[in-house]
Every structure is written in C-alpha cells, then in structure tokens.
Amino acid sequence: MSARTSRISIYLLALPYALVFLLFFVVPLVLVVVVSFWDYTEYSIIPDFIGTNYSDIFRGCVARLPELCTAFATYVSTLKYVFLSWFITLILGFGVAYYLAFCVSSLTMQITLFLLCTIPFWTSNVIRMISWIPLLGRGGLVNQFLMNIGLVDEPVDWLLYSGFSVTLAFVHLYTLFMVVPIFNSMMRIERSVLEAAYDAGANGWQVLWNVVVPLCKPGIAIGSIFVITIVMGDFITIGVMGGQQIASIGKIINVEMSYLQFPSAAANAVILLAITLMIIVAMSRIVDIRREL
Amino acid sequence: MASRGTKIWLGCFFFLFLLFLYGPMITIFVLSFQGPEGGLTFPMNGVSTHWFGKLWEGVGVVDIWRAFRRSLALGFVVMVITVVFSLMAGLAFRRKFKGSGALFYITVASLIVPSIVVSLGIALQFRLIDDNIRQWGQTEEISWIIEHYTTSMGLFSSALGAQLTWTLPFGLLIMFAVFNRFDPSFEEAARDLGAGPWATFREAVLPIIAPSLIGVALFGFTLSYDELARTSQAIGGLNTLPLELRGLTTTVTDPSIYALGTVTTGVSFVVIALALLTFRLLQRRRLAHGNDSGKGLV
Numbered sequence: 001m002s003a004r005t006s007r008i009s010i011y012l013l014a015l016p017y018a019l020v021f022l023l024f025f026v027v028p029l030v031l032v033v034v035v036s037f038w039d040y041t042e043y044s045i046i047p048d049f050i051g052t053n054y055s056d057i058f059r060g061c062v063a064r065l066p067e068l069c070t071a072f073a074t075y076v077s078t079l080k081y082v083f084l085s086w087f088i089t090l091i092l093g094f095g096v097a098y099y100l101a102f103c104v105s106s107l108t109m110q111i112t113l114f115l116l117c118t119i120p121f122w123t124s125n126v127i128r129m130i131s132w133i134p135l136l137g138r139g140g141l142v143n144q145f146l147m148n149i150g151l152v153d154e155p156v157d158w159l160l161y162s163g164f165s166v167t168l169a170f171v172h173l174y175t176l177f178m179v180v181p182i183f184n185s186m187m188r189i190e191r192s193v194l195e196a197a198y199d200a201g202a203n204g205w206q207v208l209w210n211v212v213v214p215l216c217k218p219g220i221a222i223g224s225i226f227v228i229t230i231v232m233g234d235f236i237t238i239g240v241m242g243g244q245q246i247a248s249i250g251k252i253i254n255v256e257m258s259y260l261q262f263p264s265a266a267a268n269a270v271i272l273l274a275i276t277l278m279i280i281v282a283m284s285r286i287v288d289i290r291r292e293l
Numbered sequence: 294m295a296s297r298g299t300k301i302w303l304g305c306f307f308f309l310f311l312l313f314l315y316g317p318m319i320t321i322f323v324l325s326f327q328g329p330e331g332g333l334t335f336p337m338n339g340v341s342t343h344w345f346g347k348l349w350e351g352v353g354v355v356d357i358w359r360a361f362r363r364s365l366a367l368g369f370v371v372m373v374i375t376v377v378f379s380l381m382a383g384l385a386f387r388r389k390f391k392g393s394g395a396l397f398y399i400t401v402a403s404l405i406v407p408s409i410v411v412s413l414g415i416a417l418q419f420r421l422i423d424d425n426i427r428q429w430g431q432t433e434e435i436s437w438i439i440e441h442y443t444t445s446m447g448l449f450s451s452a453l454g455a456q457l458t459w460t461l462p463f464g465l466l467i468m469f470a471v472f473n474r475f476d477p478s479f480e481e482a483a484r485d486l487g488a489g490p491w492a493t494f495r496e497a498v499l500p501i502i503a504p505s506l507i508g509v510a511l512f513g514f515t516l517s518y519d520e521l522a523r524t525s526q527a528i529g530g531l532n533t534l535p536l537e538l539r540g541l542t543t544t545v546t547d548p549s550i551y552a553l554g555t556v557t558t559g560v561s562f563v564v565i566a567l568a569l570l571t572f573r574l575l576q577r578r579r580l581a582h583g584n585d586s587g588k589g590l591v
C-alpha cells in the first residue's frame with residue numbers, strides 16, 4: 001500500500017464520523033449564533049442583523065441593580081445549583097473513588113464495586129427522578145419516619161418539588177461523572193509514592209492533601225467540567241424535581257422554543273454557551289484532557 | 294496504606310452511597326407491585342400486578358408501547374452507527390492526519406456544549422430546511438410538496454443526529470483508550486505473514502478489540518434509549534419513551550408510572566447483562582484462541 005493510498009484511507013475512515021459532527025453539531029451551532037441576530041414574528045423568523053434579542057433579555061437590568069431583574073435572577077439561581085451540585089458531587093465522588101482505589105485490595109472486588117456504581121448510569125434519568133417521589137412526598141417514607149419519631153407534627157413540604165429535591169436529584173444523577181475520572185486518576189498513582197510519603201513522616205491527612213489530591217487534579221477537572229456543563233444547561237431535572245416552579249437558563253430556552261421564538265431562544269443559548277465556555281477555559285488551564293485517556 | 298479505621302469509615306460511607314444510588318430505584322420497584330387500591334406511597338395495600346396490567350392497556354392518552362418500540366428501534370440504529378463510526382474514526386486517529394486536532398476538539402466540545410443548545414440548533418436547522426423545501430415546492434409548483442409536505446424532522450433524521458452527537462464522543466474516547474493500550478506488534482506480525490490491510494484488521498485487530506466494542510455498543514444503546522435533553526427539541530411529532538415519560542410525570546398519579554419505571558429499568562438491566570455476558574464470552578474465546586500452549590501445535 002503506497003503512502004498516498006494509506007493517507008486517503010485514513011480520511012475515508014474518519015469521514016463518516018466527521019460528517020455527523022459537521023451536519024448535526026457544527027452547522028447547528030453556527031445557526032444558533034446566526035439566528036440569534038434575526039428578527040421574528042409570531043409565526044416566522046426573518047433574516048436580519050439586529051441586537052434586540054440580546055438587549056431584550058437584559059432590558060432594565062443594569063438600571064435596577066442591586067435588585068435583580070428576571071435574567072440576572074435566573075442566572076444566579078442556575079449558578080447556585082451548579083455550585084451546589086458541583087461541590088457535593090465532588091466530595092461524594094472523591095470519597096467513593098478513594099474507597100475503590102485505595103481501600104479495596106482485590107481487583108475483582110474493585111471491578112465489581114465499580115460496576116455497581118456505574119449501572120444506574122445506564123438506566124433512565126426520568127425514572128431515577130420520579131423514584132424520589134415515594135420517599136420525599138407529603139406521605140412519603142421520610143415524612144412518615146419524621147412524624148413517627150415525633151420530630152415534626154405535620155408532613156414537611158420542602159422535601160419534594162423544591163430547591164432541595166432539585167439538588168438531591170443532580171447529586172443522585174451525576175456523582176458518577178466525578179467518580180469515574182477521579183478513580184481513573186487515582187489508579188495511576190504509584191503506590192510507592194504514597195508509601196514514600198508515609199515513610200517521610202506524613203500523616204494520613206497530609207498524604208491526602210499534598211500527594212493524592214494534586215495527583216487527582218486532572219480527574220477532578222474532567223469530572224467538574226462534566227457536572228458543571230450538564231447542570232448549567234439543565235431544564236429537565238429542574239422542571240421535574242422543581243415542580244416546574246424553579247427557573248433556569250435552559251428552561252427559558254425551552255419555553256421560548258415552545259412559543260417558536262427561535263431568535264430569542266438562540267440569543268439565550270449563545271449567552272449560556274459563553275458562560276459555560278468561560279468556566280471550562282478556566283478549568284482546562286489546570287489540565288490537558290487528551291493526556292488523560 | 295489507609296489505616297484500618299479509615300477503611301471501615303470509608304466502607305460505611307461507600308455502602309451508604311450505594312444505598313443512596315439504589316434505594317429510590319428499589320422503592321419504586323416494590324411500589325409498582327402495589328395492590329389495586331394502593332397509592333403512590335407506602336404503605337403497600339396488598340401485592341398485585343394490577344398496575345402492570347393497567348400499563349399494558351396503556352396509560353393516559355399517549356400510546357406508550359408505540360413510544361417504547363420507537364425508542365428501541367432508534368436505540369438499535371444509534372448503537373450500530375456508534376460502533377461502526379467510532380471504530381473507523383478510532384482507527385484513523387491512530388495516526389495524525391490533517392484536521393485530527395480539530396476533530397478531536399469538536400468531539401470534546403460536543404460532550405460539554407449544553408444539550409439544550411445542540412437541540413435548539415438542530416431544531417433551527419430542520420426548520421430552515423423545511424421552510425426552504427416548502428418555498429421551493431411553491432416556486433416550482435410541485436403539488437406533492439404543497440399538499441403533503443410537513444417536516445423533515447423525525448426519529449431517524451433530526452433525533453438520530455442529535456443522539457449521535459452525544460453517543461459518538463463516548464465511542465471515540467473508548468476507542469482512544471483501547472488503541473492507547475494496543476500492542477501494534479500483533480499487526481506487524483500479521484503483516485509480516487503477508488496479510489493485507491483488511492485481513493490484518495479482521496484477523497489481528499478486530500478479535501483483540503472486540504470486547505471493547507461491546508462496551509461502545511452498550512454506551513450507544515443505553516445513552517440513546519434514555520436520552521432526553523438533546524432529543525427533546527429535535528424529535529418532531531412522535532416522541533420517544535423518555536420524552537413521553539417526562540410528560541407522564543405530571544399527568545399520571547397512580548402506581549402505573551412505577552410499573553412503567555420497573556419495565557424500562559428492566560430493559561436497561563437486560564441490555565447491561567447481555568453486554569456483560571457477550572464481553573465475557575468474547576474474552577474467553579479470545580483466550581482459548583490466542584493460547585495454543587499444550588496443544589502440541591507446531
């Protein structure tokens with residue numbers, strides 16, 4: 001096989017994959033940016049180059065500060081869930097990964113427990129959300145328990161369809177995205193490095209903080225990027241678990257699309273994308289993702 | 294390494310985490326066998342398969358079994374395409390080629406661009422295609438388009454594309470992991486023995502990476518079967534099962550929704566089990582084939 005035909009065959013191999021992303025990712029994203037500058041009426045979208053879709057989102061926002069306008073309030077609320085979910089999944093994910101990597105000695109056991117953690121990832125997210133209803137609802141197990149031990153007289157309402165249940169669902173759904181990359185990083189740590197640290201007189205916390213955590217940075221960064229971007233754009237979990245009462249950027253886009261206000265939805269999408277990318281660029285300073293595979 | 298105390302504490306923590314993961318799932322599994330008079334929460338009012346029967350007849354106004362079949366069909370197509378395309382791309386990526394860097398960054402971007410944005414973009418794209426086709430039909434006076442054309446959006450056009458942007462990156466990343474650990478001396482040996490590129494691939498490479506391809510297939514099917522966010526705006530008129538499910542969460546107020554949950558989770562479990570079984574089978578076959586020690590072969 002000559003060098004030239006082999007080069008051509010490489011392109012042919014990559015072509016179907018590349019075409020899918022060109023057609024269903026690159027072109028759509030370009031369209032989102034383009035259409036965010038278009039005009040629209042109730043039933044049609046009109047090619048144009050106007051900035052009103054953007055200015056409408058922030059109308060009166062600066063003037064009303066420090067009071068938050070709808071847009072700012074929605075961003076703050078979305079970022080609140082991003083931060084909470086990120087922080088909790090990071091702590092939980094790190095703990096789980098640490099246990100799997102350093103406390104389970106046999107490989108078979110490690111694989112089995114790891115699989116146990118990943119299986120829910122392959123089942124339906126909606127089902128995993130509604131499975132909280134019999135636990136958290138007014139007549140749910142948690143309330144029954146609280147009333148039985150006499151801690152409360154009446155069922156607690158804030159357990160379901162609230163900020164609490166939204167955060168809980170995010171943690172429930174996405175901790176795995178932290179576990180896998182952090183576990184991957186931990187498995188690459190040479191055990192002798194840890195022993196050296198202990199021999200040099202470091203205690204458990206010092207080893208954890210000065211050896212394990214720095215070496216897990218790439219895993220932590222990858223997991224964080226996953227959780228942050230998923231929660232940033234979420235509208236389904238916030239909708240189902242928030243009883244359709246809590247706002248998020250993703251939900252604004254979803255609602256605007258149901259009213260066929262495409263250009264306005266596109267403008268919101270561009271802003272969402274910009275915020276997400278800024279967070280990721282900040283994180284990717286820490287880590288070269290490709291090296292980690 | 295970790296002290297005994299730490300191990301015990303972390304063991305408890307891990308057990309609680311598993312309980313947190315599986316507890317709710319087990320709850321709705323149990324509650325789906327609620328008696329006919331029972332409600333959405335405990336206590337159990339008898340044990341029956343009443344709600345599965347009700348589910349079989351259909352819940353609410355939507356035809357849940359149609360949606361189920363649509364999801365299965367789409368999942369299967371996504372799975373096949375994901376395996377084939379990411380394997381091909383994985384082979385290509387073993388050497389640097391012009392645009393390989395860009396393609397890699399697009400792959401990563403596809404994982405981290407919020408799904409709603411991708412979905413919106415695809416919806417926009419197909420709306421513009423529809424508008425153009427209709428306009429073209431009118432100017433060319435093609436009566437079929439004027440009278441019958443509604444949309445090019447659908448299960449196997451826009452929804453398929455939307456899901457592939459989510460499954461293919463996982464597929465390619467798995468292929469990277471596979472080929473990073475792949476020992477090229479097997480191929481060299483095959484080539485030295487006179488095998489052409491296709492024979493080398495089929496006889497040397499494919500058997501070695503086959504178990505990993507099962508993994509890619511598992512990702513392809515389950516990610517598609519459960520996908521919501523990307524599909525939501527790009528599906529057109531006929532919904533997949535997860536989308537119908539999301540609608541049902543607000544309208545259905547009896548345990549039949551738990552029965553549905555049990556059934557879909559059951560399907561996922563069957564798929565996972567099949568994947569694990571195939572994986573083990575392939576690995577065993579590979580060991581049996583690859584090792585001829587003690588067989589007296591020359």
